[in-house]
Amino acid sequence: MAHPEKKKASTEPEIMEKLVALCKQRGFVFQSSEIYGGLKSCYDYGPLGTELKRNVKAEWWRAMVHSREDIVGLDASIIMHPDVWRASGHLAGFADPMATCARCGKSFRADHVWELLLDSGWYQALLELYQNNEVSSLVLKRWAEQKGKKLAPNLALCRDPDGTLARLAEKTGGEIPGSLTFKEFVQHLTTEQLERTGLQNPCLECGGELQEPRAFNLMFRTSLGPVDPIEAFIARMRQKQAQLVGACSTPNNTEWLDLLRQECKAAVEESAVYLRPETAQAMFTNFSNVQQSMRMKLPFGIAQQGKSFRNEITVKHFTFRSCEFEQMEMEFFCHPPEFTPPGAKTDMQWFEYWSNERLNWYARLGLRKEKLRLRAHEANEMAHYAKACNDIEYEYPWGWGELEGIAHRTDYDLKQHEKHSGKKLTYFDPLVNKHYHPLVIEPAAGADRAALAFLIDGFAEEPPPPGTNEGRTVLRLHPRLAPVKLAVFPLVKKEGMPEAARKIVDEFSQCGIKASYDEKDAIGRRYRRQDECGTPYCITVDGQTAQDGSVTIRERDSMKQERIQVAEAVKVVQKRLAE
Secondary structure: OOOOOOOOOOOHHHHHHHHHHHHHHOOOEEEOOHHHOOOOOOEEEOHHHHHHHHHHHHHHHHHHHHOOOOEEEEOOOOEEOHHHHHHHOHHHHOEEEEEEEOOOOOEEEHHHHHHHHOOOHHHHHHHHHHHOOOOOHHHHHHHHHHHHHHHOOOOHHHHOHHHHHHHHHHHHOOOOOOOOOHHHHHHHHHOOOHHHHOOOOEOOOOOOEEOOOEEEEOOOEEEOOOOOHHHHHHHHHHHOHHHHHHHHOOOOOOHHHHHHHHHHHHHHHOOEEEEOOOOHHHHHHOHHHHHHHOOOOOOEEEEEEEEEEOOOOOOOOHHHOOOEEEEEEEEEEEOOHHHOOOOOOOHHHHHHHHHHHHHHHHHHOOOOHHHEEEEEOOHHHOOOOOOEEEEEEEEEOOEEEEEEEEEEEEOHHHHHHHHHHOOOOOEEEOOOOEEEOOEEEEEEEEHHHHHHHHHHHHEEEEOOOOOOOOOEEEEOOOOOOOOOOEEEEEOOOOOOHHHHHHHHHHHHHHOOOOEEEOOOOOHHHHHHHHHHHOOOEEEEEOHHHHHHOEEEEEEOOOOOEEEEEHHHHHHHHHHHHHO
């Protein structure tokens, strides 16, 4: 019997359930439209989550734009001319293969079905039977009538146990599962009419058979202007009324369906525009505008942060993949090899430079180096126009996943937009007295995915210290990423301590440092609350403050405390934040 690889034991459910709960409790992330039952793959950032993501974006902008002379910023429109997406290939080819269940109607990425099945309860139950060599007609029939009926009611085995098992026994010569791999075994338990359909893949929700995959465009379409596409369609059909009536009067004639589809498509396309699926294209269409207005010389970059939208079929792992997300992308334009000045970096050297620079950015902001890696794409993973691609990957609780991509896009995008727009998008190089298309290196990151990685990496549950019975939950966020940098407590709510504490908060706020005031509960509980929020420093005003002007400052990770002067508090924290 051929055994599939056992699913690697994962701590994801435990870790992610705790993190998701903490994110809601402390105001980092909420399910969007929660009071109406929520909306799949849509999330709202709460007060602390908003600050965290703003800090991630600010650090990226500081590293990529403000600390360099060769990169400038752009903030382009979310809605662009539809021809932008025709030129880029998004309208024709930006699609995923989608398979729909014939029984329950749910849809899934056809190329991810078997990966997604690993999280399915009925699939895991069958896998356990298979791996333990407990598969027989009697066992499978009992499983179908009891457990399977609840977990996978539309699995062929559960709908027709006797017929499915008879077909399976015929295939294996009476010895179930015979030499079938587990995948083939499950496909036989899914398929009802083998001769007509061939082996079918199962729905991970109900076990029903998935239909043939079809292309599903990931762009969100809307309309621009005063014309309602529905009214436009009705108007067009009135003009075609006679043709439609004639087509409908002929038995078995599908011409009317083709006509409806054709006219509906034409009506929609009259005013169709799209929510951008990436920010990159605006940086290509604005290449000449930026280069000429800012007098940029190669090599130089254009950076942009902003919302993008993809109608993802498969969304999972909290905010890791969602339909609405915020990108942080930069297009770095450099010399082609034949025009690279002597001693200057070549295009491939720039590709390696940006791969390492971006990897180190995450490490500098606190992600553990052992949880990061740089993975080169195989040839079959890359887009047809790409010369090279690297992924910066992070080891999430569910395994390694992409955190950022660095792509060598060659000169494909500039040439495509030049071809479709009829406008030149070349660079004039005075050193060689020629116009040419620069090559492009693109580091493309996601603010949401980065914020999630920082949350996961910083999340920890510490056991109780010796002699105590209370542990703590802590978010070890880098101080510059922390939503609140400092919390200030009065030890008690009297003797002028609240007033002194509030004055300290005001001083930090005036210096642009996010600080908060907290007087509720015992001091220990206040510390624990701030630990869960990721606040790196806490200052406590006590009885000694009025005597000598000193306060206690406590550091989140080590929990060490020291006395400092109130007059020096802002400088002390500023220095630590700059480290």
